[in-house]
Amino acid sequence: MGETIKDFKRTHLCGEISKKNKGEEIIIMGWVQKRRDHGGVIFADIRDRSGIVQVVFNPDIGEDSFAKADQLRSEYVVAIKGEVELRPEGNINPDIYTGEIEIKSNELRILDKAKTPPIQVEDDIDAGEDIRLKYRYLDLRRPKMTKIMGLRHKITKATRDYLDENGFWEIETPILTKSTPEGARDYLVPSRVNPGQFFALPQSPQIFKQLLMVSGMERYFQIARCFRDEDLRANRQPEFTQIDMEMSFVNREDVFEITNGLMEKIFAEAEIEVPSEIKKMPYQEAMDRFGTDKPDLRFAMELKDLSSIVEASDFNIFSGTVKSGGQVKGINFKGGADSSRSEIDSFEEHVKLFKAKGLAWIALRDDELKSPIAKFLSEEEIDNILSEMEAEEGDLLLIVADKAPIVAAALANLRLKIAKDYDLIPEEVYEFVWIIDFPLFEYDEEEDCYQAKHHPFAAPIEADIDKLEEDPASVRADAYDLVLNGEELGGGSIRINNRPLQEKVFSVLSLSEEEQQEKFGFLLEAFDYGTPPHGGIAFGMDRLMMITARTDSIRDVIAFPKTQRATSPLTNAPSNVAEKQLKELGLSLLS
């Protein structure tokens, strides 16, 4: 049993004490980071969430507290009373904020003892993620992690403050809601009161925020938890947080303006500057130049289209691909000509991950042209390729011929791999870009039908509305994504705000009238009662956090994340439930 606080009241936070407090008698409370016992004098570093301060125990200052300090061990919880003093000459520690002072302790209370922790509470330790997650409460004590949680709070608060100042109301929407078969797999919750029926956890508050616009709330936001039962990735968790917002009586530019300001506030918390007007790039341009709708603009290595140069070539792999409607494109790995055969093989392996059949290459080395495909190409074709790709001595050209989506995916990902592997990405550079004019629909070859690229409520761009019926593929949506350094921060659109247009879009999506009624009848009905023009956007809070915290793992920015198998090593969720619980719900297990 530890001692109680009794009459002690914490007066200072460890990390905030400085020489300004010299001579003050203070009380701190926190955890023992480290004890250094020198026999006649004992030092202890005391940590709270604000930082670390050194305490000195010495029989000359306090006999009792010196004797007690002998018992101190790592992670004991203590309250310490003492006087702030400047450290003796030559004993200043410049590595910590409180390094100029120390606390001479005349009273020590051990509030709780601690077992030796399974992972050390230090920034530099490199414990495996499984053990970190099992003992997450210890992992979170590490200053690095504590700091990220603090940053997350500040960013959440900055968001609330900014949106409040701009007339947004924070409104909660249901967690238990209706399953819709579109999009991701739903997490289902059985209804006890209605046996055999299920709620779904929201994949996003999309429909509710639109209903709030119909309700006249005009400006809504929510720091909303969303759930998608899909496989995890380094930047994907099954439950995640969105900064979700929606505005009435606005166009796209209004959304951009509000968002720009929000991003400035958020990134200011991490000392990252956001341009006062974020540039825009049409979707098609992003696909042409970078092969992806979330281009990383921190480095060049753009995709160049060689299709017209090689369409009549004797090299069948190229010309044949073009003739059958495909593309031949390449990227120029500047200075990559001295890549080894095995490096080039690894590039080829990489593009094959994205279904490319192969990777052609041309190296300009020692004033010579090295390439397994050169002998199939005419001199003119080669010259044209070199000039189109702005090739110089020392460059390595990497070329893929395939269907357009495969070429795009293969080269976009190869471009990223090379940039990462060869350190071509500058540190602390932040390239924001709006991707605009997305196609409204995407053709799904497997299902032989159109799917909404964004979601079925995105409005078509006005000029394209006429083409909805005869040429859906060419219709652009008034949708937009905000992209930073190759990461999609968020996306949104101006929504459809009238029933006939919404029904027309549903019909392009091959939703029968019955299906429309069954799935979205309540929304269509709502639209009948006077719906303002509206639009909005949602940001992935966890991805914003990854960037501002400068980490590669989403698990680092969530207090209690899930493993790749969507489990929690801390709580052992998910788990079996009692037969009685299943019975109440009218459920039985298949196996």
Add this chain to the structure above:
RNA sequence: GGAGGUGUAGCGUAGCGGUUUAACGCGCCGGCCUGUCAAGCCGGAGAUCGCGGGUUCAAAUCCCGUCUCCUCCGCCA
């Protein structure tokens, strides 16, 4: 669903068929030490080498299976 990687004292790693009684660093325990802050010095405890099976005179080491965690593909309107 698929591909790859990983697992050895509390933690991080080394060892990759036999002189290994499994090594090293951190941590832990005891002792000494009045100015350390990666304290130091001396001593000590702690590991059925993820689990199961196989090959072999001999397995942490090779093979097969299985599980964990991680990265990626599919999936994520």
